[in-house]
Amino acid sequence: GNSVTQMEGPVTLSEEAFLTINCTYTATGYPSLFWYVQYPGEGLQLLLKATKADDKGSNKGFEATYRKETTSFHLEKGSVQVSDSAVYFCALTVRSGGGNKLTFGTGTQLKVEL
Amino acid sequence: EPEVTQTPSHQVTQMGQEVILRCVPISNHLYFYWYRQILGQKVEFLVSFYNNEISEKSEIFDDQFSVERPDGSNFTLKIRSTKLEDSAMYFCASSGQGVHTGELFFGEGSRLTVL
Numbered sequence: 001g002n003s004v005t006q007m008e009g010p011v012t013l014s015e016e017a018f019l020t021i022n023c024t025y026t027a028t029g030y031p032s033l034f035w036y037v038q039y040p041g042e043g044l045q046l047l048l049k050a051t052k053a054d055d056k057g058s059n060k061g062f063e064a065t066y067r068k069e070t071t072s073f074h075l076e077k078g079s080v081q082v083s084d085s086a087v088y089f090c091a092l093t094v095r096s097g098g099g100n101k102l103t104f105g106t107g108t109q110l111k112v113e114l
Numbered sequence: 115e116p117e118v119t120q121t122p123s124h125q126v127t128q129m130g131q132e133v134i135l136r137c138v139p140i141s142n143h144l145y146f147y148w149y150r151q152i153l154g155q156k157v158e159f160l161v162s163f164y165n166n167e168i169s170e171k172s173e174i175f176d177d178q179f180s181v182e183r184p185d186g187s188n189f190t191l192k193i194r195s196t197k198l199e200d201s202a203m204y205f206c207a208s209s210g211q212g213v214h215t216g217e218l219f220f221g222e223g224s225r226l227t228v229l
Contacts, residue, residue: 036220043118043205043222044157089157100145100209100218101170104157 002027006090006105013080013112021075021108023064023090031092033057033066033073034102038087047075047088080112116140120206120221127196128229135191135224137206146189147207147218148181150174157205163189196228 006023013019025031035047035057048057053068062077073090090105119138127133139146148160161171163181180192189208193200203225207218 034217041222043120044207044220046217046219049217091157101147101159101162102149102157102218103159104149106156 002031002092002094002103004090004092004103004105006088006108008106009087009109011108011110013110015082015112015114016079017112019075019077019080019084019110021088021090021110023073023075023105025071025073025090025092027071027092027094029094031094033064034091034093035062035064035073035075036089036091036104038089038107040086044089080110082112082114085110085112116219118206118208118219118221120204120224122224123222124225124227126227126229129198130195133193133196133200133226135193135204135206135226137189137191137221138187139189139206139208140210140219141187143208143210143219145169145209146181146183147209148191149205149207149220150202151205151223152199152202160191160204193226196226198228201226201228 004025032051034049036044037047048059050057050066056065064073064075087107087109089107091102093100121136146163151157159172161175162169178194182190203223205223206221209218
């Protein structure tokens with residue numbers, strides 16, 4: 001089956017620090033990979049995605065590269081801000097007749113302090 | 115910007131009661147989904163819905179659950195007889211024509227508390 005493993009949180013960083021949140025996956029078939037973000041009191045929002053090997057997704061200063069050889073999709077940001085405090089979910093989907101059923105990781109809470 | 119809306123934002127109910135959670139997906143989307151997140155746990159797929167029928171469902175989605183698209187805009191999740199373990203945040207999502215790009219648009223969630 002499909003599964004996503006991501007590092008446990010919470011991750012606490014000072015503003016302007018470098019962020020890495022690790023994500024690895026197993027999938028039957030060729031998945032598309034995503035990072036979703038959940039800000040306090042809000043729903044899940046797509047942060048970035050990559051649909052094939054070696055693709056790099058990027059948005060709002062965040063980046064993640066689809067690494068097929070290591071089955072990974074680690075999230076990085078060079079300089080975090082307090083406003084980046086949220087829960088980050090790695091997810092995958094494999095093309096099927098059921099639309100885009102996403103398989104999520106457990107989520108990693110990020111706290112950024114001044 | 116179009117968005118998915120969910121009601122209620124929070125519902126408290128007694129065990130054994132029926133609950134209906136409502137969602138208005140983005141208007142030109144074709145696929146609709148329900149996910150849930152038990153506090154502190156991962157977001158789990160419940161069901162997907164396309165062309166007025168269930169296209170896929172998980173093991174969680176047993177006979178106590180049902181979904182319906184009663185009109186052209188609403189998409190509902192019904193839990194017939196709630197249990198304590200149904201307490202969770204329930205997220206509705208929708209996706210459009212480009213289904214293989216994989217992007218789902220999520221609502222803000224409905225928090226269900228079963229006492």
